[in-house]
Amino acid sequence: MKKILSLLVILLITQNFMVAQAYTVTYEKEQKPKLNGQLSQIKDPAIIKQLESRVIVTAYTLLHKDGTSNFLVPDQDNQERDKTLSLDNAQNKANVNVVKVGANPKTSVLYKDLSNKMFLKSSNLMGKEFLVKDTLTSYQWNLTDETKIIGNYVCKKAVATDKEKSITAWYTPSIPIMDGPDQYFGLPGLIIELTDGNITYNALKVQETPDITIIKPSTGKEITKATYLKLRKERIEAIKQQFQN
Numbered sequence: 001m002k003k004i005l006s007l008l009v010i011l012l013i014t015q016n017f018m019v020a021q022a023y024t025v026t027y028e029k030e031q032k033p034k035l036n037g038q039l040s041q042i043k044d045p046a047i048i049k050q051l052e053s054r055v056i057v058t059a060y061t062l063l064h065k066d067g068t069s070n071f072l073v074p075d076q077d078n079q080e081r082d083k084t085l086s087l088d089n090a091q092n093k094a095n096v097n098v099v100k101v102g103a104n105p106k107t108s109v110l111y112k113d114l115s116n117k118m119f120l121k122s123s124n125l126m127g128k129e130f131l132v133k134d135t136l137t138s139y140q141w142n143l144t145d146e147t148k149i150i151g152n153y154v155c156k157k158a159v160a161t162d163k164e165k166s167i168t169a170w171y172t173p174s175i176p177i178m179d180g181p182d183q184y185f186g187l188p189g190l191i192i193e194l195t196d197g198n199i200t201y202n203a204l205k206v207q208e209t210p211d212i213t214i215i216k217p218s219t220g221k222e223i224t225k226a227t228y229l230k231l232r233k234e235r236i237e238a239i240k241q242q243f244q245n
Helices: 001-019 045-050 225-243
Strands: 022-031 057-066 067-070 098-100 109-112 118-125 130-134 140-149 154-163 167-174 190-196 199-208 221-223
Touching: 118 225, 130 225, 140 167, 154 190, 221 225
Parallel strands: 057 098, 130 221
Antiparallel strands: 022 057, 022 199, 057 067, 067 109, 109 118, 118 130, 140 154, 154 167, 167 190, 190 199
């Protein structure tokens, strides 16, 4: 009888743990546009200051379930700015010109398989559908003892270096999933805040959602990340040439 009771207890604990592995996280991405030396062509100091402080803000949703996840743009028609973590509203920050950018979630779905360290991403480029398939970057995170409170969570700081660029992440061990925004992952807790160069992600809302479904993209021409970046660069250069001509 004791063995049966022990097995039942273990089963209940396991079921509760599995339920706790399904989350919906709302992120806000703040990106400062790269001006690439264009400011040298402007003489007005006020315009220069305005351009330097401009921030592009985009909302994203992370759906995580049992080691797999989707990162996508939510339905723009039903978005609500939920400040559950009491972060400052970007529109109230001094000297910031906020521009909201939307995207079609059907054409930009990122799928991550954390166990196998791989990702799939559906993308539309030059009117063509592509399925980018590649390996997730395994950052060498340096875990520090530094902590801070973000909303309701005690977060710890981790730092990594990628191509001589520093990445700073704040994660919370109280949500035991090794996931985060975009393609970032690998910390012993959910990433609540992350800064990589001119991009910062802030988690606004975290919910346990056991009934979510993870989408695995399957349409489009399969290519690697390097090939996709090359095609995108060529497209950008072609557009520049059109403007110059």
